[in-house]
Amino acid sequence: MKLIIIGCGAAGGTTAQFARKADRKAEIIVINRENRAQYSRCGLPYAISGKIKNFEDLIEFNETWFAKNNIKLLLGHEVTGIEPKGRVIDVKDLETGKEEKMSYDSLVIATGASASIPQIDGIFADKERKILKENAAVLRTLEDGMKISKQVVKGKNAVIIGGGFIGLETAEALYERGMDVTVVEYLPNILLQMSDNDIAELMLEKLKDKIHFILNSKAVRVIGEERIEGVVVQNNSDKTETMIPADLVVVAAGNRPNTEIAKMAGCEIGITNGIKVNARCETNVDGIYAVGDCTEYYDFATGAPILVGLGTIAVKQGKVAGTNAVLGAQGKEEMPRGILITRGTELFEAKIAGVGPTQVALEKAGIKAIVGKYTGSTLPHYYPGGVPLVVKVLSHPESGKILGAQIFGEKEVFQRINVFAVAILSEMTLETFSKLETVYAPPIAPTLDAMTIAADVALLRMRKR
Secondary structure (H helix, E strand, O other), rough: OEEEEOOHHHHHHHHHHHHHHHOOOOEEEEEEEOOOOOOOOHHHHHHHHHOOHHHHHOOOHHHHHHHHHHHEEEEEEEEEEEEEEOOOOEEEOOOOOOEEEEEOEEEEOOOOOOOOOOOEEEEOOOOOOOOOOEEEEEEHHHHHHHHHHHHHOOOOEEEEEEEOHHHHHHHHHHHOOOOOEEOEEEOOOOOOOOOOOOHHHHHHHHHHOOEEEEOOEEEEEEOOOOOOEEEEEEEEEOOOOOEEEEEEEEEEEOOEEEHHHHHHOOOOOOOOOOEOOOOOOOOOOOOOOEEHEEEEEEEEOOOOOOEEOOOOHHHHOOOOOHHHHHHHHHHHOOOOEEEEOOOOEEOOOOEEEOOOOOHHHHHOOOOOEEEEEEEEEEEOOOOOOOOOOEEEEEEEOOOOOEEEEEEEEOOOOHHHHHHHHHHHOOOOEEEHHHHOOOOEEEOOEEOOOHHHHHHHHHHHHHHHH
16 A cells, blocks of 8 residues: 655644554655645644744655655655646755656545735735735735744834634734734624624734724735835725835735645535545545645535634544555544534634634524524622623524524633534534533522523523514
């Protein structure tokens, strides 16, 4: 068995690990365009802030680890072509330009995603729109993070284009380094890809005294030749334009799946522009699997196609693909029928988390969810130290099955969202969830948790329909 893995991010690296566990004798080759092995992309903002002391600390599995596990690692190499019928790929050494052909028995595509850059006049230094100007960057690779970190000057102005996870985590990092930060968001509020407006608004209120926000607007052009001096922003409603001074610009406007190799191989591309895979992480092409940010799978609650964009899911796919790719029909690893997209972030000690579709996403899927929302506390009212906790639960209008949840607060948010993740995966109803017996002691939690009370609110609404 000869397995080739294209990409060494969380998905590709995990694929190699589990392939080796499943088959100690298989020949395993990992090809990576970058000159580093597997590292945490999610940790980049925290290396910029200085919470993580060195960018190199983000490397999770280095070259020594791969060598010790008898996995051949080709860094600084790129796959330029593929012949799926003959099971052969073309590989290019990016330093020397040397090309060679490699055969495979199984191939795993783990090419990840690239940062999306909107149409912003003047942001590129070249006509081909490949090289950003000196003080503009995206945040996708270790090199991107180091470039941003080197541009930080205390007291200067930073503009972040995009108000999602990466944009806001980078905004926090730059603020902590002493910069004056403005976030430009195209949508009417921040974090609307992961939460509903009412929950996102709670986070926005917490951030307003530290970060400037320009919402419902887009960056249309930059001012300055070699270096950017300002960003011109246009309001989506009235088309008025405002110029924001900028000494550093970070574009965090989402990602697009890298599917070029998959298309060459004849892999089917889904409506989200990701590579379509089944529960075994197989593509439609025999012998080719795909994992991670380049793939499309299904939403657990709605069944709708959805891009895989989280490291947690990439790792689970890597386990499935790595095992099945070397064992073939004997491999029994499978993904659940859909993914939950369990997500969260912490900004200036405020925490926000979600699981399953938002209320808006459910409506787009034709489901008018029953909503239960409750503001409680992490501790009984009489015990010192408790903080408010806002819980929102979404359920199916007929079956009462829990489909999604969102939580905001300053403490104990993330383990509660994990409880909802278990409930959704188990297809639990509001009635069953509301009976959940949770831990109680004055210094730990109240007698009735905000989670179960939110479910009670939704259950009462469902019964009154």
